[in-house]
Amino acid sequence: MGKVIHFDQETPAAPKEEATLDNLQSLVAEDLREVNRVILAHMNSDVTLIPTLAGHIIASGGKRLRPMLTLASARMCGYSGTRQISLAACIEFIHTATLLHDDVVDESDLRRGSATANAVWGNKASVLVGDFLFSRAFQLSVADGSLKVLGILANTSAVLAEGEVMQLMTSNDTETSEAAYLDVITSKTATLFAAACQFGAVVAERTAVEEEGLINYGLNLGIAYQLVDDALDYSAREATLGKAIGDDFREGKITLPVVLSFRRGEEEERDFWRRTMEEGEQSEGDFEHAVALMERHGAIRDTLERARHYGAMARDSLAIFPDGAAKKSLRDVVDFCIRRAH
Numbered sequence: 184m185g186k187v188i189h190f191d192q193e194t195p196a197a198p199k200e201e202a203t204l205d206n207l208q209s210l211v212a213e214d215l216r217e218v219n220r221v222i223l224a225h226m227n228s229d230v231t232l233i234p235t236l237a238g239h240i241i242a243s244g245g246k247r248l249r250p251m252l253t254l255a256s257a258r259m260c261g262y263s264g265t266r267q268i269s270l271a272a273c274i275e276f277i278h279t280a281t282l283l284h285d286d287v288v289d290e291s292d293l294r295r296g297s298a299t300a301n302a303v304w305g306n307k308a309s310v311l312v313g314d315f316l317f318s319r320a321f322q323l324s325v326a327d328g329s330l331k332v333l334g335i336l337a338n339t340s341a342v343l344a345e346g347e348v349m350q351l352m353t354s355n356d357t358e359t360s361e362a363a364y365l366d367v368i369t370s371k372t373a374t375l376f377a378a379a380c381q382f383g384a385v386v387a388e389r390t391a392v393e394e395e396g397l398i399n400y401g402l403n404l405g406i407a408y409q410l411v412d413d414a415l416d417y418s419a420r421e422a423t424l425g426k427a428i429g430d431d432f433r434e435g436k437i438t439l440p441v442v443l444s445f446r447r448g449e450e451e452e453r454d455f456w457r458r459t460m461e462e463g464e465q466s467e468g469d470f471e472h473a474v475a476l477m478e479r480h481g482a483i484r485d486t487l488e489r490a491r492h493y494g495a496m497a498r499d500s501l502a503i504f505p506d507g508a509a510k511k512s513l514r515d516v517v518d519f520c521i522r523r524a525h
Contacts (some may be wrong), residue, residue: 184477185407185448186272202436204246204251204449204515204516206508206512206515207251207255207465207512207513207515207516208251210254210255210258210508210512211251211258211512214254214271215247215250215251215254215271216269217265217268218247218250218254218268218275220270221268221269221275221323222241222272223274225272225276225319225322225323226238226241226319228315231508232304232308232312233312233315234307236283236300236303236304236312237279237312237315238317239297239300239303240279240283240299240300241275241279241281247275248263248335248516249271249274249275249278249375249376249379250271250272250274250275250377250449251271252274252372252376252380252383252401252404252513252516253267253270253271253274253379253380253382253383253477254267254268254271254383255383255509255512255513256379256380256381256382256384256388256397256509256513257383257386258383258509259383259391259507259510259513260384260386260393260397260504261387262382262383262387264386265385266327267382268385269323269326269381270323270332270382270386271320271379271382272320272322273320273324273336274294274320274327274375274378274379274382276316276317276319276320276323277316277317277336277339277340277375279313279316280313280316280320280374281313281343281347281371281474282315283300283309283310283312283316284309284310284313285304285347286299286300286301286309287301287310288351291430291443300312301443302500303522317340320336320340321333321336321337324336325494327329329385331385332382332385335378335382335385336378338382339374339375339378340376340446342370342374343370343371343374343375345370345372346367346368346369346370346371346372347364347371349363349366349370349371350371350436353367354434354435354436355435355460355461355463356437356439356459356461357437357445357453357456357457357461359437359442360442361439361442361443364437364438364439364442365406368405368406368409368410368413369405369406371409372405372406372408372409372410373401373402373403373404373405373406374402374405375405375411376401376402376404376405376408377397377398377399377401377402377405378401379401380397380398380400380401380404381397381398381401384396384397385412388434392503393503393504396500396503396504397500398499399496399497399500400497400500400501401497401514403463403493403494403496403497403500404493404494404497404516404517404520406490406493407490407493407494407497407520407521408520410439410486410487410489410490410493410524411487411490411520411521411524413431413439413440413486414439414440414483414486414487414524415436415523415524416428416429416430416431416438416440416509417429417431417432417440417473417474417483418431418524426484429470432459432460432465432470432473432512433465435459435461435463436481437460438486439482439486439489440477440482440483440486441456441460441473441482443480443481443482443485443486444473444476444477444480444482447480447481447482448476448480454474455469455472455473460471466525480487489523490520490521490524491521492519494518494520494521497515498514501513501514503515
């Protein structure tokens with residue numbers, strides 16, 4: 184038998200995050216315990232490295248935000264069955280698989296304040312276990328018995344992969360436009376948020392209008408979430424962000440703060456961005472200079488302002504649903520995503 188992983192060993196989230204997500208966590212607590220049981224059962228394998236490596240990241244302090252979105256969306260839609268449990272586990276498996284792959288591509292060695300799986304077990308093992316988790320997600324979706332669910336999951340996985348490739352193509356390219364950047368984060372981040380929320384409407388067999396409303400909520404929430412993440416890489420404390428500050432800069436990753444700073448800067452400043460981001464020639468003090476340029480041109484401020492805009496659109500997408508605890512908890516998630524920047 185494979186190694187048993189206990190979720191009660193998770194690293195607790197920061198107090199501010201716990202307070203912000205209290206309503207959501209309380210609402211779906213019982214369902215989330217069932218989701219964790221499904222994850223444990225399907226993460227197991229006689230190949231001992233699989234549950235060991237997968238458990239390292241799954242039990243490393245993640246908030247389970249995406250599966251909680253599935254659970255809360257189903258509840259808001261009035262669903263009283265159990266299909267949302269396995270579909271929420273599907274979402275978490277796909278999310279975890281993408282994290283394993285991301286850390287290999289980005290050559291990261293820190294996630295959620297702990298060593299990444301690739302830093303501990305190497306790139307090959309991380310990629311293969313990520314593939315295993317993708318496969319488990321599809322096994323669960325097949326067991327659900329719905330071709331529509333399977334289609335959503337297949338499309339989501341394809342778009343996620345496209346987003347990762349798009350990010351690879353824009354990496355180190357200072358000419359990247361804001362539109363191209365938004366295409367990347369919509370594909371690699373927001374698409375999974377959208378699928379997580381859409382599942383709630385699907386299991387409840389709600390109208391196409393309501394399903395579209397939850398898709399739009401998830402997309403806009405995911406974009407806001409990633410915008411804040413990208414701003415925090417230049418402005419947060421490492422303990423808050425859960426990864427090394429400045430990783431995006433060191434990797435030459437073109438995020439919106441860089442796009443805005445490059446577009447608004449003088450030619451001398453653009454030469455700085457070309458040297459550090461395109462050519463990868465970085466020296467001591469360059470990161471601090473990058474942050475100073477962003478502050479000079481309001482790049483971080485305006486990135487967060489865009490996040491607030493997408494957050495407002497996410498909230499507006501919920502207007503068609505009746506008021507209640509589930510709807511309030513989903514609105515609270517938007518506030519949580521934005522407040523991480525403060």
